[in-house]
Amino acid sequence: MRIGFDATCLPPFIAGAGRYICGLVSGLSAEDRSNEYYIISKKQDRHLFADLPENFHLIEVPNLSRPLRVGWQLSAPRSLSTKHKLDVWHAPHYTLPRGMQGIYSVVTFHDMTFFLYPHFYNPAKRLFFQRMIRDATNRADAIVAVSKTTENDIRHLFGQSTHKLTHVYSGINGHFKPDSHHRRTAFEQFRINKDEKFILFVGTFEKRKNLP
Structure with missing residues (x-):
């Protein structure tokens, strides 16, 4: 099977969906040698997809501004x-x-916040993604939600049938593992009392994240 994968939406600062994209390509390249993958990437991001196996083919496209990139994606x-x-x-x-x-x-x-929390986005971005999500929901053969919550939100908003929509949890990078030495260092660096409760947040700081 020959599979195209659009990685052109990677932002300059890799977080959230960007890590999902990089992690998915990395995970597939470690597991799958039977299918052929065509990874579409901006030239500035080619270093993120280096050293892929022979069944992974990197297709570079110009570093376009966001409006031009969106036109290219469509x-x-x-x-x-x-x-x-x-x-x-x-x-x-x-x-x-x-x-x-x-x-x-x-x-x-990745989420349905463009519909559920529209006030957190500027009008142009909100309207664009609302339109794109509705369109993709109608035309896609399969829809992947990265969490059960997102799957439930999609069903509530669009009533998608079970055969078309499923949730697939993101994987965990192998770098994340118990490390007692660095854990002690982190407690000391951030002045955390390990006997007290605390919240660890590693996402981007945005109003919609409901941070305390």
Whole structure:
């Protein structure tokens, strides 16, 4: 099977969905030698996909501004899928390209905050992603939610049937493992009393994250 994977949506600062994209490519490259993967990446991000096995092919596209990149994401994959005879196209960040007849399409949704908490976004971004999510929900052959909560939100908002929507939890990077030495150092560095309760938050600081 020949699978196209759109990694062009990676932001300059890799967090959240960006880590999902990099981690998914890394995990698949470690496990799968039978399928052919075509990773579409901006030139500035090619170092993130170095040393991939032979069945992974990196396709570089220009470093476009956000408006031009969005236009590319919606239109260019059609010709790429034809050129490389792709069987599947995976859009890992909401936006599903147009004109992908004859190819199986998968889209990943990370949350539904554009609908549930619209006041946290500027109008242009909110309206764009609301439209893209509705469109992808209607056209995708499969929808992946990164959590059970997101899956439930999608069902509540759009009523998607069970055969099309599922949740697939993100994996855990092998770097994360118990380390008593560094744990002690962290407690000391941040002046944390290990006998007291505390909250560890490692995400981006945004109002919608409901931080105390």
